Amino acid sequence: MGAIARLRAFATFAVSAASKARKLHGDVIFATSTPLTIILPAWFAAAGRRTPIVFEVRDSWPTVPIALGYLNNPLAQRAARALERFAYRKSSQVVALSPGMKDDACQHGAEASKITVIPNAADVELFDVDPAVGVEWRAANDISPDAPLIVYTGTFGAANEVEYLVDVAAEAVRLDPTIVFALIGTGAREASVRARAASVNLLGTTVRVLPPVSKNEVSRILAAADIATSVVTENPAMNANSANKFFDTLAAGRAIAINHEGWQADLIREHSVGLVLDRKDVAAAARSILALATNAEALAATQDRARALARSDFARDDLAIKLAEVLESVAPPSAS
Secondary structure, three states: OOHHHHHHHHHHHHHHHHHHHHHHOOOOEEEEEOOHHHHHHHHHHHOOOOOOEEEEEOOOOOHHHHHOOOOOOHHHHHHHHHHHHHHHHHOOEEEEOOHHHHHHHHHOOOOHHHEEEOOOOEOOOOOOOOHHHHHHHHHHOOOOOOOOEEEEEOOOOOOOOOHHHHHHHHHHHHHOOOOEEEEEOOOOOHHHHHHHHHHOOOEOOOEEEEOOOOHHHHHHHHHHOOEEEEOOOOOHHHHHOOOHHHHHHHHOOOEEEEOOOOHHHHHHHHHOOEEEOOOOOHHHHHHHHHHHHOOHHHHHHHHHHHHHHHHHHOEHHHHHHHHHHHHHHHOOHHHO
């Protein structure tokens, strides 16, 4: 969607959600953002009832849209910041998906004592699939079982800048002509990604751009992959992101490669579960990817550590219990 269509969708959803939530008479209201406007139907549903609100910050809004230039108007920025402060003020508890999001919330009105960090979760059971499934996916997509396979699954948006992976692929193919980058998804910049790949004569060969798929299909793709990626545009505001694809990769027991700093980069380095790619030096990034993807022993060890980290720190059932505890902590005694 373009900016106007996206804002219209947010507003339409807010109105519909407000009407529905008001009729439900919940004990606790859980409002998960983005968009930031989700606090409005939550507040409407709680008005006059003293129903506690738990507000989840899935992206640092409006910090990210301001940083990326989506929200340039000073009046709109002030209005968005006012809405953000309103959300924190009206919430009994706040859930942030990363330490960086917690820090941003504290800087803009949230009380640190009211914030719990609960990141996106790893669906360990969904992504625990037979390796033969990955072999079948490669065969169905005409990818050699021995080819280094690098995948991206997600949105092709301005915040992601998937073109970066095309540039890395252009360098990597010079070192290993068999390497394949499978980019699965769609978005506002899909045409740009395709054009970039076509401009270096890699579209359909080294770079495969495939349509978006269901979560179940993602598990098959990751089973086929050697390394999965999560990339963002160059902006410090993006370092606090908590992308699902990062945790899907860990759950699948695959090496993860990202192109930004922040808490996920710290995790990768601390647990040796993948690569933090050089954002500015795509040739160095290509060499790093190939060094890992073509070293069977190192790759297997990295994948084992990724799988173990998913289960020890990010299993969905464990994080769901943590979220339930936050919700129950604000529920009225009659709801217990």
